[in-house]
Amino acid sequence: MLHALVEPWRFGFMQRALLELVLVGIVGGVLGCWVVFYELSYSAESLAHALFPGLVVAALLGVPLVLGGAVGVLVAAVAVAVFGRTPEIGRDTSVAVVITTLFGLGVVLGLSPSSPPGLNELLFGDLLAVTPTDLAVAAALGSIVLVVLTLLYRELLVVGFDRSSAAAFGARPLLIDLVLLGLIAAVVIIGVQALGNLLVVAVIVGPAATARLLARRMVPMMALAAGCAVLAGLLGLYLSYYANLAGGASVAAVMVAGYLLALCVRGGLLLRASSAA
Amino acid sequence: MLEGVSFTLDPGKRIGVLGPNGGGKSTLFRTLLGELEPVSGSFAAVGGFGYVPQTERSRLDYPVSALDVALMGTLSRLPWWKRPGRKDREAARAALARVGLDGRAGTQFGELSGGQRQRVFVARALVQDARIMLLDEPFTGLDEPSAEQLEELLAQLAGEGRGILIATHDVDQVCAWDRVLCLNRRQVAFGPPVPTLSRSVLEQTYGGSIVAIPGEDGAGAGILPPHHHHHEGH
Numbered sequence: 001m002l003h004a005l006v007e008p009w010r011f012g013f014m015q016r017a018l019l020e021l022v023l024v025g026i027v028g029g030v031l032g033c034w035v036v037f038y039e040l041s042y043s044a045e046s047l048a049h050a051l052f053p054g055l056v057v058a059a060l061l062g063v064p065l066v067l068g069g070a071v072g073v074l075v076a077a078v079a080v081a082v083f084g085r086t087p088e089i090g091r092d093t094s095v096a097v098v099i100t101t102l103f104g105l106g107v108v109l110g111l112s113p114s115s116p117p118g119l120n121e122l123l124f125g126d127l128l129a130v131t132p133t134d135l136a137v138a139a140a141l142g143s144i145v146l147v148v149l150t151l152l153y154r155e156l157l158v159v160g161f162d163r164s165s166a167a168a169f170g171a172r173p174l175l176i177d178l179v180l181l182g183l184i185a186a187v188v189i190i191g192v193q194a195l196g197n198l199l200v201v202a203v204i205v206g207p208a209a210t211a212r213l214l215a216r217r218m219v220p221m222m223a224l225a226a227g228c229a230v231l232a233g234l235l236g237l238y239l240s241y242y243a244n245l246a247g248g249a250s251v252a253a254v255m256v257a258g259y260l261l262a263l264c265v266r267g268g269l270l271l272r273a274s275s276a277a
Numbered sequence: 278m279l280e281g282v283s284f285t286l287d288p289g290k291r292i293g294v295l296g297p298n299g300g301g302k303s304t305l306f307r308t309l310l311g312e313l314e315p316v317s318g319s320f321a322a323v324g325g326f327g328y329v330p331q332t333e334r335s336r337l338d339y340p341v342s343a344l345d346v347a348l349m350g351t352l353s354r355l356p357w358w359k360r361p362g363r364k365d366r367e368a369a370r371a372a373l374a375r376v377g378l379d380g381r382a383g384t385q386f387g388e389l390s391g392g393q394r395q396r397v398f399v400a401r402a403l404v405q406d407a408r409i410m411l412l413d414e415p416f417t418g419l420d421e422p423s424a425e426q427l428e429e430l431l432a433q434l435a436g437e438g439r440g441i442l443i444a445t446h447d448v449d450q451v452c453a454w455d456r457v458l459c460l461n462r463r464q465v466a467f468g469p470p471v472p473t474l475s476r477s478v479l480e481q482t483y484g485g486s487i488v489a490i491p492g493e494d495g496a497g498a499g500i501l502p503p504h505h506h507h508h509e510g511h
Contacts, residue, residue, distance in 0.1 A: 037336070152357070152358075154352050154360070155352065157341070157345070157349065160336070161336060161346070161349070162330060162335040162336070164330065164334050167310070168310045168330070168356075169354045169401075170353030171352060215340060216385055217345070218345075258453055
């Protein structure tokens with residue numbers, strides 16, 4: 001049993017995969033708590049897809065993928081933030097229009113005869129191919145995200161609580177929205193290596209949604225979300241190693257299972273509370 | 278759009294702000310709070326504003342305690358990146374005690390009653406260290422005992438020398454306060470409530486569609502503005 005637990009970590013690529021998932025899990029879990037309360041899950045999903053054409057362009061130009069992803073996501077983030085505030089269009093419609101346009105552009109570019117092979121890695125990620133450079137980038141970007149979230153904690157709390165009165169308490173809702181979208185973009189860029197841009201949102205939304213069911217204060221919720229994400233990463237890697245499944249998909253599956261388990265636990269707690277009352 | 282507004286709020290006084298929905302009550306508050314720039318004119322305030330918004334706009338599923346909400350009042354006083362310190366937490370606890378919620382600091386905001394939530398908001402405005410308090414329809418949806426408790430609290434806060442502006446639809450209630458400000462896209466009237474609230478002023482305020490119900494003690498007791506409604510608590 002002990003041997004089976006230790007066995008996968010003999011390999012450097014498995015160690016790097018785990019470290020990548022720990023980094024992505026902590027940052028994604030903490031950020032995800034704001035994403036669920038700001039109802040930005042759909043925007044996060046869309047930003048991840050908006051990353052795709054950026055990655056394709058970067059691959060075509062031969063520049064680092066992080067750079068391409070960053071530019072693609074920034075363009076989408078600004079477009080979503082600006083059009084989402086136009087009352088006649090509405091947030092969901094504007095997001096859909098922006099993202100379909102960008103995703104379509106990526107597909108057109110990606111299917112051109114001169115496009116490089118391996119586009120499915122951009123879509124699904126490749127956990128086992130994480131390099132030390134990827135880890136360094138993830139650690140640096142992740143630290144920035146956590147520092148910004150710490151500094152803006154009180155403003156995020158006020159705006160998320162009641163946007164309409166936030167300005168009366170000295171908060172800046174538009175700035176907070178833009179910062180949050182920028183941070184989502186950063187986490188998507190960190191996570192795309194591990195999970196691919198089709199699954200990266202799982203690490204932002206899944207653990208936070210799970211923690212929301214169980215925690216009663218914001219900071220414990222963040223700790224719980226980060227813990228859930230790291231645990232899901234670990235279990236997902238075991239699953240991937242022993243069941244010979246794709247890494248990113250295994251991690252995402254464990255996150256969904258964790259959410260369902262939390263639903264049951266919470267249901268049990270509520271039941272017990274109502275029978276005790 | 279709101280024009281021709283001119284009034285004075287003295288320390289220790291309560292002004293009831295009457296007007297139809299869309300009549301300019303929110304516009305007035307947002308201008309005073311600095312969210313809107315007046316096209317022309319100006320106002321001078323001694324000391325800061327504390328704001329008590331409508332409670333139904335805030336999320337009840339939010340992972341915050343009553344103390345967390347009261348501490349939100351420190352945001353406008355501290356630099357944006359700074360965490361509240363021990364002193365701020367003490368001030369927030371004292372504000373909660375002040376509104377009669379000392380035992381409730383750790384309770385989840387969404388689990389409080391409507392009246393308690395309203396008083397948490399008053400505590401938050403106190404943490405803002407406000408000499409002037411703006412309350413946006415604070416009595417909406419409150420049951421009788423909660424409303425009485427809030428009314429008493431506002432009287433005490435006024436007694437401490439704070440100036441209080443209260444948006445409301447309740448004409449009877451306003452009569453117990455010091456001044457009334459009637460708005461309907463312009464200032465219809467301002468003055469002591471009982472002489473000011475004539476039938477003609479009320480008609481101008483509510484657009485000529487008021488319903489007079491014969492009251493047992495005459496005028497004022499039974500006037501029902503068209504937007505007078507009590508939301509049931511959720």
